[in-house]
Amino acid sequence: MTARASADVASAPRELVITRIFNAPRCLVFKAWTEAEHAMRWWGPLGFTTISCEMDVRPGGAWRRCMRSPEGVDYWRHGVYHEVVEPERLVFSYVSDHPGGISGHETLVTVTFTDLGGKTELTLHQAVFESIAARNAHQRGWTSCLERFAQYLVNSP
Amino acid sequence: MSPDFLSTTYAALADPTRRAILARLASGEASVTELAEPFEMSLPAVSKHLKVLERAGLIARGRKAQWRPCRLEAGPLKDAADWLEPYRRFWEQSLDRLDDYLNELQVGEENDDRES
Numbered sequence: 643m644t645a646r647a648s649a650d651v652a653s654a655p656r657e658l659v660i661t662r663i664f665n666a667p668r669c670l671v672f673k674a675w676t677e678a679e680h681a682m683r684w685w686g687p688l689g690f691t692t693i694s695c696e697m698d699v700r701p702g703g704a705w706r707r708c709m710r711s712p713e714g715v716d717y718w719r720h721g722v723y724h725e726v727v728e729p730e731r732l733v734f735s736y737v738s739d740h741p742g743g744i745s746g747h748e749t750l751v752t753v754t755f756t757d758l759g760g761k762t763e764l765t766l767h768q769a770v771f772e773s774i775a776a777r778n779a780h781q782r783g784w785t786s787c788l789e790r791f792a793q794y795l796v797n798s799p
Numbered sequence: 800m801s802p803d804f805l806s807t808t809y810a811a812l813a814d815p816t817r818r819a820i821l822a823r824l825a826s827g828e829a830s831v832t833e834l835a836e837p838f839e840m841s842l843p844a845v846s847k848h849l850k851v852l853e854r855a856g857l858i859a860r861g862r863k864a865q866w867r868p869c870r871l872e873a874g875p876l877k878d879a880a881d882w883l884e885p886y887r888r889f890w891e892q893s894l895d896r897l898d899d900y901l902n903e904l905q906v907g908e909e910n911d912d913r914e915s
Contacts, residue, residue: 658883662894666901674897674904684896687889749886764894768886 657769664764668757671764672729675753685709690717699726705734721748730755736768808875811855816840817848821871824858828868 664671674680676699682692686709693716694708706720718739725733732753738746749768756763811817820834835845849869852858856875861868 658886658890660887660890660894662898664898664901666905670901670904671897674901680900680904684900685893686896687892688896766890766894768890 657767660766662764662766663758664762666762667760668755668762669729671762672732672755675732676726676728681707699723699732701726721751724750807855808857808878811851811857814848814851817852820845820848820852821857821876824869824871828861828870830866830868832866834869 674684676697678695678697681697682695685692685695685707689712690709692707693710694706696707697703697705699705701723703723703726704720705723706718709717709719711717720737720739721735723732723734725731732751734751736749736751740746752767752769754765754767756765812821816838819837823829823834823837831842831845831849834849835842838845849858849860853860857872858869859872861870
């Protein structure tokens, strides 16, 4: 484990970035991502069918989908929208649900839509670090909130 | 690998100092003092990072030698590298389908225009 391991650390598998150009106007591509009737038609690997799709596309809104594999196995995914900037940017958390009600680790997906005059460049970025950092920040927020509440109780007559 | 275990690996990898320590260990064993050298950091601060890495299974520490050398454990790193692949496949195939769907939608629109 020398050069190879070093490369593994350096190129750390920290994020996934995919860029695509679609031959469609930006507002249509954004719509395909944010309206359930459209999202159901393409979301999921080849051969999968989306059998349930709920999405409350606004900051803080939740989404939940179920994909059925060609073998008939259902896969649930869920998350929360963090940013919704029509028609240029979507940020949402992405969690895989495992059988038995256990949730997998959370990742954060950022999708940007760039207008190329009739065509649209889409960049998808999926990362796990940011998500951990965001969750920790969120937890710190709650902790400080609870501390203040505790202080309030102590000070109350 | 359980999701929680992967989270522990990523939490450990999230810090740039800890990634630098791992990169240093990739070229061979080192003592805490040696690891501390390139960083402007106290030994206890480095030890704290090492404990996080050890808990995540990313390094192991010698028991026999007085200086307890640290060495890299590559297993969890490989697991962490593997996590991306299913996501990549998922999105590549979804985006292929989105491409087809967008074309379908637009052909539909053109036909509507022609009819009206």
